[in-house]
Amino acid sequence: MWPYLVRRCVVALATLWLASSLVFLALLVIPGDPASIILGFGADPERVAALQARLGLDKPPLERYVLWYAGALRGDLGESIRYSSPVRSEIARGLSVTLPLVLVALTLATLISVPLGILAARRAGSWLDVGISAGALLGIVLPSFWVGLMFIYLFIVQLKLPLPTNFPIEGWRDPQRALLALVLPILTVTLSRSALLVRMVRGSVLEVLSQDYVRTARSKGLSERVVLYKHALRNAALPVVTVLGLEFSQLLIAAVIVETVFGLPGLGSLSLTAISARDFPLVQGIVVVLAAFIVLANLIVDLLYAYLDPRVSYA
Secondary structure: OOOHHHHHHHHHHHHHHHHHHHHHHHHHHOOOHHHHHHHHOOHHHHHHHHHHHHHHOOOHHHHHHHHHHHHHHOOOEEOHHHOOOEHHHHHHHHHHHHHHHHHHHHHHHHHHHHHHHHHHHHOOOOOOEEEEEHHHHHHHHHHHHHHHHHHHHHHHHHOOOOOOOOOOOOOOOHHHHHHHHHHHHHHHHHHHHHHHHHHHHHHHHHHHOOHHHHHHHHHHHOOOHHHHHHHHHHHHHHHHHHHHHHHHHHHHHHHHHHHHHHOOOOHHHHHHHHOOOOOHHHHHHHHHHHHHHHHHHHHHHHHHHHHOOOOOOOO
């Protein structure tokens, strides 16, 4: 197993290097000078040149590239042009909102969708299956921003629940208010992710239940519960694990919609601000951190695959 982990870590580092290099090249060709944007397009050229020198934008691209990597290896991702603070601090602040939102929503979605998907598969063709499948389809087609707005109208306007509609400025220093501010965003994300996972679990279980080895287990007189939980469910979990890994990656990137609706200062909102402000160090830092989480999620999925299916080799 250890040689496999070492190889995967090498691949992960190569992926991070490639992703950050591509972003660096892409930022070079994007029109717009950060110094001119900060000072205004009618600013004195001498002031623009001075700011470019202070930000290091007057250096050749290769020198900037080498300097950035040397800093990144020391854990220094540079200084944000927009916020005049370390990129590392800004990303940590965004992750402190986005990561709990994504992890809790994905956990709740899994806890809800797996039993419902199994139930729908066991009662395939029944009214219960039709109801669960229709509800899942409805959850998929409803846009997240609309669901979020409806939750605000229902829970805050109509039911008048004491839930804040904005994340507190002081962040997690006020944990109770921060947790309450995440309730509706988590519900919004959980609804859409549960809908997709229910259909995935149902389809996967139905496919496994039609396999020969399941029919053989039934012919031996084993109970339906033993057939399902001991023989079928483990194999049915393989595609679901794959989807969960992809969902985690997509949620980290797509959280910007929910964060915008609920006024959350997460990583998605931070990305939009950094791109619009041509904050190159912050954009590059965010991409590297997101790539690191995605690579880690894929590594965990591969290890779970090997655990769930012994036919998968570490070689």
